[in-house]
Amino acid sequence: MPAVFFLVPISSILALGFAWYFFRQMMRMDEGTDMMKKIADHVRRGATAYLHQQYKVVIIVFLVITVIFSFLAYGLGVQNTWVPFAFITGGFFSGLAGFFGMKAATYASGRVANACRTSLDGGLRLAFRSGAVMGLVVVGLVLLDISAWFIILNIFIPEMEAGYKLMTITAIMLTFGMGASTQALFARVGGGIYTKAADVGADLVGKLEAGIPEDDPRNPATIADNVGDNVGDVAGMGADLFESFAASILATALLGAAAFIGYGPEMQTNAVIAPMLIAAIGTVLSIIGVFLVRTKEGATQKQLLKSLGFGVNMSAVLIVIASFLVLYYMNLPNYLGLWGSIVTGLLAGIAIGQSTEYFTASAYKPTRRIAQASQTGTATLIISGVGTGLISAAVPLFIIVVAITFAFSFATGFSYSVASLNYGLYGIGIAAVGLLSTLGITLATDAYGPIADNAGGNAQMCGLGAEVRQRTDALDALGNTTAATGKGFAIGSAALTALALLASYFEEVRMMFVKFLDRPAELINGIPAIDASFLDFVHHYEVHLMNPKVIVGILLGVMAVFLFSGLTMNAVGRAAQKMVDEVRRQFATMPGIMEGKTEPDYARCVHISTKGAQKEMLIPSLIALLIPVIVGLIFGVPGVSGLLLGTISSGFALAIFMANAGGAWDNAKKYIEEGHYGGKGSESHKAAVIGDTVGDPFKDTSGPSLNILIKLMVMAAVVTVGVAVSYSLL
């Protein structure tokens, strides 16, 4: 192992250290008045209770899956006992990252509200650095787990012929991603259902029926709503990107081990650790970026955005330079081309973020047209939002198409011969790593959003002065923009990561066949299996578009996406209806609430959201886990390959549609609230509130859950690859 590898564990420790430092710094701040402490405590306890509940379910699922995997591995004669452990650590670290991030966020929001009593800059800095706790814990734990496993496996895995050792190591490590995916799915689906059941319930009865403002302490669902922001947006987003970060690095490492196998073990090692190093350096740059974020008192929203952007952009610019140095230093053949791939990935991320902003911010035409459609009623507003959302999905698809084309082309030196395929796919993988390398700081801007939102909620509930609320509102509005671009970023990176994973699926097919099933003597397209390339296996398994198994697979992939989104959508609808009934009941039976004399029963609403989320998250999640296995059992490798591509392509499009339509409705409502088309209380506003409510599960439940789905299904296929290779029915 080259000495330079140890930059990875070092950067991991740096990240965790600074996370701890920011956390302690935040904890030293004052939490404000007693009322503020009480509200914050309510939210914190609700969130912790929910996470405990969720982890209980997840642990059971993990135990079951681990047993099944071990059994499958045993049944297939796979000697490797490391897989279940890698799987479990992936899930454990992901859960840990979500837990720490959520803790930090719930401790922070009250303190941010309090800091806003003094200054805007103080509030921004505190909120952002508390978000950075999440960002740095996520990247730190990923890098820690990766370096630990890489060192352990390097020591314990015996030497093998022809560079297979590194392939075996990276293949085992990839199952770490599967554990993280599973954890992330429950976090996103469960958290997403929780937060939107509470939000929709609170809005429908509170805003529309009772006519009280958002975050009014008289609304029984308001605590649940604030809890939801933390469990859905903080813990969910963290687990999501934990998984993307891990999977992009691990898949690229495996693709590197495969692509550079012919260059000898040293170059192969360099190709494997290159993505890890880029991620490590990106992490250090993220820490620097976090320190660059500050603003002055009385800053406009534009200035606030600029100060956040400065930190993020500086990290991105520096990683462009640093990644060139890494590739140059690692002496990879065509390092200049690979650097082009990384730049492509970064540019794609920026472009997707821009397109998200264009389609969802009220400064631009699309959202304004949706707001305008409110003048002819709710129906045209909804139609306009759906139409615009569908169109908006086309743009990131196009960006990803361009990105894939260029990332592949740069990495192969614009060669499209069969022999270049491996390098091209490594190029796509490393583009994803480039895009995600500064995750430490981009995730900080994501987690910042719900913290600012909750700070605003805290200020509202505690009736702090107008000036304070103006400050928290400014932070909150900024959070909405960063959340929208964050979602674009999450889905863009998920698509690239999923494609890299898909490529590693075929490497796994080959390894399973050659190594674990011990069939190297078999002829694959006339070549002994041991010498056959993964492309030979693609041909061997007839993974072409005229194979009905592939076609069937693609259709089933699209089916899974629609089924999954429909189920999560309906789950929110059902849970929200229960919440509406409960809030109505409390208003009806406890007349003191509206007069502000009786405290509403917040805990019951928290309980309803928790129960709803727990109950509703299981079936969609099991579908995601089981479909790849079942399709593998029936239609084999070609069926699974089609399935994955069907899921990735349609899931990506549907996710963006939902995220953008939801974001645009949200901002169209805010635009009207600024006084356009009659402003607050007008018929247009009522229509826009309904649009916003419809958009809630779009943008915060089904849309983001699809991000995980497209990665998890590939992961499940990768891990159970032996089933498709050995036992397929047709």
Next chain:
Amino acid sequence: MPAVFFLVPISSILALGFAWYFFRQMMRMDEGTDMMKKIADHVRRGATAYLHQQYKVVIIVFLVITVIFSFLAYGLGVQNTWVPFAFITGGFFSGLAGFFGMKAATYASGRVANACRTSLDGGLRLAFRSGAVMGLVVVGLVLLDISAWFIILNIFIPEMEAGYKLMTITAIMLTFGMGASTQALFARVGGGIYTKAADVGADLVGKLEAGIPEDDPRNPATIADNVGDNVGDVAGMGADLFESFAASILATALLGAAAFIGYGPEMQTNAVIAPMLIAAIGTVLSIIGVFLVRTKEGATQKQLLKSLGFGVNMSAVLIVIASFLVLYYMNLPNYLGLWGSIVTGLLAGIAIGQSTEYFTASAYKPTRRIAQASQTGTATLIISGVGTGLISAAVPLFIIVVAITFAFSFATGFSYSVASLNYGLYGIGIAAVGLLSTLGITLATDAYGPIADNAGGNAQMCGLGAEVRQRTDALDALGNTTAATGKGFAIGSAALTALALLASYFEEVRMMFVKFLDRPAELINGIPAIDASFLDFVHHYEVHLMNPKVIVGILLGVMAVFLFSGLTMNAVGRAAQKMVDEVRRQFATMPGIMEGKTEPDYARCVHISTKGAQKEMLIPSLIALLIPVIVGLIFGVPGVSGLLLGTISSGFALAIFMANAGGAWDNAKKYIEEGHYGGKGSESHKAAVIGDTVGDPFKDTSGPSLNILIKLMVMAAVVTVGVAVSYSLL
């Protein structure tokens, strides 16, 4: 040519003859009172004016495309001058069928209303047989065109080596389908925008703002609304299925010519004309079925449905028997297996129809749950509809997966070897033909819907007695059910047809390469091109899932689908807003309207819909036509193949989601109007009306237009195959 082929032109003449007979029979009926005549005349003139406008645009597009195609064909050295003519006749006959069907429908509706003044049975028979005019004209003209071209080309195309003559003939004939597709796209998109702009506009101002009932003559948009039913649902649906019917027969013929090339010219001919014969016999059975539809006075909706079902089902049962005899008589190898494929296709059609009914009829849970969600407001109703719609898309996808698997497996005798691929794909094609063979009668039940709807409108506008309106309402309600199942049927057949077309795309690649580009000496996978199978070409062009061009193609296919649906959705939104403004203006400036003293300016609303449809239909349509060519120019054959599969899979899913969500909202509203959850005028009802309005462009514009899109894009790729083969950039 075997004598049995002449069954095809004979059945065509029979179909056209009976269409004429039913038309004359209908025209002999009385059109009722002067008021009834006036209303019917308004609608008829509006519809005719619209079609004239539309055909004007379409003719220009046709001229441009024909010139481009001829140029492309010339530039590629294709000697065959028949292609542009086949293309033009396809478009011409499709337009003619739409025109006749629409004429019959607009003449019929007033007469149906009048017949309902006497008896329910009379009304049903008249409405249904007028719908049958459309059904029989469509199948008659398709079969006429096919037989004419088959005879002409057989005479004029010179003999070629190795059975290539039949492949050349069927390849040329396939471009007939492209003409029909282009025509259908404009009919569906233009008609869909027209009808929903009028409908949404009429509902939003009339029902919600002015509080007047549907089809009230005081509503200025009501005539436009009724015109819309005819141009959208009758002419649009007709052109759509004209295209599916033609394309499924022609693609299967080409696949048959390719699959059975090794069995000698006689067997090859049999394989080519077998799908034509099945369609011909299905047409005769459809005529018989039409005569079986009758009911007795005072029939319940269930009985009405049963009497329609009896005709349709008898035709289906008889075609199962007849198709066995055809295959047996044609002596095709494995005729029993191919028969299994046909039965599979028919069963899939029935199953998709059932699932559509389950998800959209108020007799079942899903729609009732949507209705129930209205109790917690518009937002939960919309969320529930979207969720249910998404889930409902999974079922037909699953059915098509099962159908493809079995149709393929039966046709190959459960062999999945490479050598069986051609037979399997022929099996999928013939399954589509089986599903569509009794189109004459299934289309009659589709066209029946809008006729009954318009009859109800006529009765309402002319203030006919309660008993009459009860009868027209019964017919109308039935029409809604048949329309929903008809849409399921249309989309199911579209998916199978598109897959058959996709397979023929590769046959065309091979032919283009070998015949027209004259490169038979080139080695394809080590085999001289002339001997290479189309599977060799699949491998040669690297049409596998790890080729980034294929992946890019799939993503672009999904992109096209989302862009296209978004554009059509927004088109309706914009046109509807203009309609709303106009209706509001008339109510405001002409106070006599609401008092019933002044006749509203119907013509202006008709004009607005017409102009909106014309203006808005061009861009989405051009996208559909251009994307396959552009992708071919950049990414070549693998890119186009991916594109088509991406479009088919995601387009299919999105189309069902939209059709079912729209249908379910519509029926949820009706369910509430029956007195549930507060009935008419309640808050629940208002929410349901909004849901219904949102669903209008879902189910009648974007959803059905996607049906055409998935076929047209394959067709455009088939016709411009030379571009991808010769000029691709990468």
